[in-house]
Amino acid sequence: MPLARSATMADVARLAGVSVATVSRTLSGTRSVDPVMQRKVTEAAEQLGYRVNLVGRALRQTRTSTVGLVVPDLDNPYFSALAQQLSRAFSDPGIDLLVFSADGSLETEARGVRSFLGRQVDALVLIPVHEQRSEPSVTAAAAAVHTIQLDRRVQGTAASYVGVSNRAGMQLVRDHVATAVDVSTHPVVYVGARPDSSSAHERLDGMRQYFSPDVPTLLGDFSAAWGREAAARILADGWTGATVVTAADVIALGVLAHLLHEGRSVPDEFRIVGFDGIGAAALAHPSLTTVRQPVERMARSIRSLIESDDNASSHWFKPDLVIGETSPAGTP
Amino acid sequence: MPLARSATMADVARLAGVSVATVSRTLSGTRSVDPVMQRKVTEAAEQLGYRVNLVGRALRQTRTSTVGLVVPDLDNPYFSALAQQLSRAFSDPGIDLLVFSADGSLETEARGVRSFLGRQVDALVLIPVHEQRSEPSVTAAAAAVHTIQLDRRVQGTAASYVGVSNRAGMQLVRDHVATAVDVSTHPVVYVGARPDSSSAHERLDGMRQYFSPDVPTLLGDFSAAWGREAAARILADGWTGATVVTAADVIALGVLAHLLHEGRSVPDEFRIVGFDGIGAAALAHPSLTTVRQPVERMARSIRSLIESDDNASSHWFKPDLVIGETSPAGTP
DNA sequence: GCTTCGTCGGAAATCGATTACCGAGATCGG
């Protein structure tokens, strides 16, 4: 029962017969303390079940040993993989990563940023919901703490950024597809996401650059439901034999599910390429060809940026291609 | 650049020419304030870009409007779905849900609990990593704040619990499988997880109760990798024609991937049943038959427990069965 | 006209830690 007020340092000091300063020094080890007193303090703390109140500590100190992460959504496996890798990366130096989900909403995102700033986090990692409309949140965050944009970025902010080169990813896709078919004559359809986020934007641009400025394009959101719907349209529009390049694995898996459900064969009739490299891509049957993002290295890179207090630089990683069964191996 | 110390209430008070008490009252609306002063305060706060320091507030008040969630792992889509639904449920009453991943480790889990307790969260939701060894963390949490165990629980703690009846889930599976085959003669293999968590434990017990006390069983962890490995063993051991019941969708998807990869047909040769009802189950081809947990209702139930300050009761939900293509529809 | 309320601003206490500063005693060097 959470009724009893928990013990404070003053309680420990009283029981141990010493001052609160000695208690603080003993427990944090900031200054040497007589071993006899140390033992008294440790025993008193143990007996009272003392646990430090981090709020009190945070108020006095400047640092909280906490990093906040605001994600658009935890249902997308790519974002939860980023969250998982980040918390692992920060676990080692004893920093707590706290995750807040914006639930796809700009207002909730803003609330999350305000909340973390108010909690005096040491740094904030943010996957912005919207390429333009998240700007106030990113700017506010960057003005207050070390802020790093992850995976997506907002136009015209000074905050640093860590992510992959989406264009380079699309170049990999083009080169791969070109080993099997003549991309200038063979039908290619892009199932993307509306360019509300920088990743959606850049992947769309990459498609246009490396395939064709007027590549047939269907735009929706980053979801399997959209992938299914797009696949239905592709069938309705008679794009038989097309190679379907998508903006994300979740979309690609939706496309794949619908095509298989309709009895179409992949990769014989349709070829599919995803983006991100989530675990489920390898689990699909046929397994998904995808552009893999180096999630673990990205997480470590963010940790370095924060540890070195480098709040100016950005890191663009090169993705790599994982060739699965949804596209033919090809013979260059 | 995060160089400038951010404005405090004292700064606002100085600029507005009033006392800090008036600033506090104006911004929080706890007591009526002269409209003229209100305007001065609001303008001064605006001009200085004042943002409340939640650490200062939390120290003074008892409440933080924060609920902590400690999950074993964010890579498992079932846990991230719970996290997502919970943050949505708390978003409405203006409570921040902060998520901490234990990364599968008891030590990290303990660190997460300590961290949230130290931060003075109003309540703590915990998916314990281990059925016995998480006990110290759960007990410590329950002694300090309103604590709710989710999905899994620890033996012998007073903390309340929200989850599904795992045995009832297995009963649903048995009844479903029985419509298609004679379960007393037809081979059934259980691919489960070692009973380190209450869910793994109860699902195993359910299998033994509703199928047979000596149902052939392979135990590993909650991962697709384990599902693949188990499928390989099933093939090696010559369990052709078996119905494979699993402890989780991620395991089932691993089993399915391996069987299909080996050219086996599902559901003709093998039948597969999952547990949890994650999104990827519906996306698989063939789609997965699974025991679905009412994640959204569970999240809302947790919110009610916390809002009503009810720290004694527990909620067992009844799961339902989603019949997919990995098992025959059956004719009762 | 005098007392009784009610309203509302400000001073100061408070939450729980850390830490600057002071001073007492020990140690050390010359």
Add this chain to the structure above:
DNA sequence: CCGATCTCGGTAATCGATTTCCGACGAAGC
């Protein structure tokens, strides 16, 4: 043997808000 230095405990300031308490003032009741 004396002053300089070091060690280490305690006192009190401090972080930034909220909130209690007090007092001044005005309105209302009789």
